[in-house]
Amino acid sequence: MAKRRIVLTFPSRLIDQPITYHLIKDYNLAVNILRARVSPKEEGRLMIELSGKKSSLDAGLNYLKELGVNVQPLAQDIRWLEERCTHCTVCVPICPTKAITVDRDKMRVSFDKERCIACELCVPICPYKAIEILF
Ligand code: SF4
Ligand code: SF4
Known part of the structure; x- marks a missing residue:
């Protein structure tokens, strides 16, 4: 499939x-x-x-x-503005598809566009406006 x-x-x-x-x-x-x-x-x-x-x-x-x-x-249509991201991890638990994950050892967040379903849950929660949905 x-x-x-x-x-x-x-x-x-x-x-x-x-x-x-x-x-x-x-x-x-x-x-x-x-x-x-x-x-x-x-x-x-x-x-x-x-x-x-x-x-x-x-x-x-x-x-x-x-x-x-x-x-x-x-x-x-989805953009993660890495330069704005402070790796605060606030958005990590809210993402339903694990498009946003954190490496706990390095405390670095990463974003996988291919997993994102553009649900926008992370958009209002990010204090630094680091994720944009352009649709
Ligand atoms: S828009 Fe939804 S699926 Fe995409 S990164 Fe944000 S919370 Fe995850
Ligand atoms: S909430 Fe915003 S600043 Fe914090 S990790 Fe997520 S994208 Fe980065």
Whole structure:
């Protein structure tokens, strides 16, 4: 089973298309919608996690691209500003996916973008605004 966390950006002509339905039915993918937004210019953005066979994932992503949907990895929308981080560890226990971990010997925090689901729990809790979700 393969998993991919991505952000889809739709032009206005695609906003009312049943795209997630097709990903599920035609490509046999599980679609977990993490967040959705429609901007004032009627551009749609969808943050999703896709899972299924690797071949199905590749086919589903190809379908999206051919349709004209911009596909980018979720990791691009998440930023840990290491220079602001004081390694205080306040955010470590709150992270549900262990995207933020601490090396207790060195008391250094590290951030793994690939594990982050952009839940934003760490954003308000960080006293130094060291984590940004751009979505
Ligand atoms: S946004 Fe959520 S998943 Fe990502 S690092 Fe923060 S708490 Fe963890
Ligand atoms: S709460 Fe902010 S400053 Fe503290 S470890 Fe987490 S990211 Fe770094």
